[in-house]
Amino acid sequence: MKRILMTLGFVFCAAFAMAQSGEEQAARQARSVHLQFRKWKGPASVFYVETTPTQVYPGTYFCSLGFNGGYSGIQELPDGRRVAIFSVWEPSDPFNYEAHPDAVEENKRTKDLYAGEGVEVTRFGGEGTGGKSMMLYNWELGKPVCMAISVANDGKYRTAYTCWIWDAQKQDWFRMATFTTLVNDGHAELDMPYAFVEDFWRNGESRNHVRSASFSRLWAWNNAQWTASEEAAFTADNNTLTTVDAGPSANGFWLATGGTTSNVSIPLWNRFKPGGAPDDSAARRVRLLEVIKAAEETPTP
Helix, strand or coil, X not given: CCCCCCCCCCCCCCHHHHCCCHHHHHHHCCCCEEEEEECCCCCECEEEEEEXXXXXXXXXXXXXXXXXXXXXXXXXXXXXXXXXXXXXXXCCCCCCCCCCHHHCCHHHCCEEEEECCCCEEEEECCCCCEEEEEEEXXXXXXXXXXXXXXXXXXXXXXXXXXXXXXXXXXXXXXXXXXXXXXXXXXXXXXCCCEEEEXXXXXXXXXXXXXXXXXXXXXXXXXXXXXXXXXXXXXXXXXXXXXXXXXXXXXXXXXXXXXXXXXXXXXCCCCEECCXXXXXXCHHHHHHHXXXXXXXXXXXXX
16 A cells, blocks of 8 residues: 555644633634543553544544653544544754744654554654654544554664554554654653643634543553553643543543533542553553564564
């Protein structure tokens, strides 16, 4: 299959929103809401999270796994296409909303080492700069999307991040992309895990529609063992809308924003524990470690 060329204008970018006041944002878009995963043993070499979208409106981004070097997740574009994305920063100010990717010196750029079949790789700017990958991925409401990030050293100064997404049809992991970056100075550690729900259409009407998803506990592989996050902090951006909420889901957490949402479950800025339902991800996480090891032992083309 040839790599899929797409219009990337609607891909997640916080630059325009963050450059506006909270009141200006409230007039255009639903508020971005976040989970800051807490109480897990780290830093780690692998992160794993399952995201189950429950309500969606075009122009929605569900970030499954944000980390200290980038972020990954799923989107519904305003034209209805559903995609998965994975982006990695290079040394730059993520709050520089005028950053242009062409202005970065070649030797300081994030570079792609691998892109899976059907994955398009480009560069991004406007929220710092870096490398971005994107592919068509027909996720569905009510069905979990399993994503993972692994990290490895790339020489003395670079760090390589790989995004994995579970292929439910093949019952195996798909290696989406690997980027190498100078971020973290070659320290192969994952840290600062988070997830969020964002309205990136921002046309005024988009704020009137609910977006929601549940997220499993964060699973982190560290020192030859898996540990899970024991709580999450419920946070939001500086948009002044109060149509946000969060709470424990069956085996994790949920987030909602927009429309008629009301903050009646967990007060904003509070921490809370996940639901206590049994976790069924063990087999997928075992297989994940196998494919990561196989990829590390296979030379990059």
